[in-house]
Amino acid sequence: MSDLPSYLESVAKTIDHMIDRYFVDKTGELNKASAHLLAAGGKRLRPAVVMLAADAVRPGSSDDILQAALALEVTHTFTLVHDDIMDDDKLRRGVQTVHTKWDMPTGILAGDVLYARAFEHICMTTATDAAKVRAVTMLAKACAEICEGQHMDMSFEHRTDVSEGEYLEMVRKKTGVLYAAAAGIGAVLGGGNGVQVKALYNFGLNTGVAFQIQDDLIDLLTPSEKSGKDQASDLREGKQTLLMIKAREKGLDLKKYQRDLSPADIEAAIRELTAAGVIDDVKQVAADLVSASNKHLSVLPESKERQLLMDVGEFFVTRSY
Numbered sequence: 001m002s003d004l005p006s007y008l009e010s011v012a013k014t015i016d017h018m019i020d021r022y023f024v025d026k027t028g029e030l031n032k033a034s035a036h037l038l039a040a041g042g043k044r045l046r047p048a049v050v051m052l053a054a055d056a057v058r059p060g061s062s063d064d065i066l067q068a069a070l071a072l073e074v075t076h077t078f079t080l081v082h083d084d085i086m087d088d089d090k091l092r093r094g095v096q097t098v099h100t101k102w103d104m105p106t107g108i109l110a111g112d113v114l115y116a117r118a119f120e121h122i123c124m125t126t127a128t129d130a131a132k133v134r135a136v137t138m139l140a141k142a143c144a145e146i147c148e149g150q151h152m153d154m155s156f157e158h159r160t161d162v163s164e165g166e167y168l169e170m171v172r173k174k175t176g177v178l179y180a181a182a183a184g185i186g187a188v189l190g191g192g193n194g195v196q197v198k199a200l201y202n203f204g205l206n207t208g209v210a211f212q213i214q215d216d217l218i219d220l221l222t223p224s225e226k227s228g229k230d231q232a233s234d235l236r237e238g239k240q241t242l243l244m245i246k247a248r249e250k251g252l253d254l255k256k257y258q259r260d261l262s263p264a265d266i267e268a269a270i271r272e273l274t275a276a277g278v279i280d281d282v283k284q285v286a287a288d289l290v291s292a293s294n295k296h297l298s299v300l301p302e303s304k305e306r307q308l309l310m311d312v313g314e315f316f317v318t319r320s321y
């Protein structure tokens with residue numbers, strides 16, 4: 001039995017306490033808006049990757065870089081606040097989105113505040129100045145690529161010919177690079193050498209892409225009461241996910257599902273995609289990414305943390321919400 005669930009729970013508690021201290025307890029309306037989604041919960045997976053990467057290269061170093069772990073969660077939340085504005089979503093993590101609870105300008109500014117404060121928290125870590133500069137550079141590059149990925153994703157809305165390669169590149173930028181930065185920053189601040197940092201960065205990149213592919217599967221397969229999201233929304237909206245791309249390659253026409261869908265309609269779609277082998281094909285792509293990511297970890301010494309990182313990859317492609 002993996003120790004991962006208890007480890008993730010422990011990290012989440014630590015990060016939640018830090019969020020209370022540095023964000024929730026601040027006064028002022030903009031600060032409240034900035035703290036809103038942070039305080040609404042979350043799995044805190046990116047902070048866990050930061051801390052595991054640090055301890056994998058230098059046992060015990062995660063205590064010195066908790067601020068960087070917080071920075072990755074803050075960065076992730078900044079992207080969610082701005083995504084919700086672009087998609088005009090009303091709910092996130094069971095609460096009102098920032099721009100609907102306040103207003104659009106406040107939502108934009110709240111995201112900007114989170115973006116800026118992420119870099120502030122990285123600089124608050126206990127590490128050499130050189131390591132902090134590398135970590136800040138890594139996060140800045142990741143943020144730029146996230147924006148590129150989001151723009152690619154939006155451009156796909158007007159197309160029906162998105163290739164698997166284009167989809168994977170979009171996901172690499174939109175989701176993968178932040179997990180890559182989490183692992184890379186943890187390794188840099190933990191004192192890892194160049195080979196270790198590169199290996200952990202690539203591990204994070206591959207598992208991050210696998211994470212998003214599994215998210216696409218969850219959107220279709222997991223009922224709303226379990227996922228907390230609108231089931232089959234990607235299918236209904238005709239979103240260019242890997243499921244849609246693989247189905248098109250097999251000659252399936254999913255346009256008939258681009259309407260209000262009943263539970264029976266969703267079941268029919270799942271049966272059709274399963275029978276054609278689409279769901280198994282998509283699962284295999286994610287599994288192959290995790291397998292490749294674990295090979296990168298072979299440069300690290302055997303440790304509990306290295307095993308937990310491998311467990312993280314496995315968790316990313318087996319979770320159902």
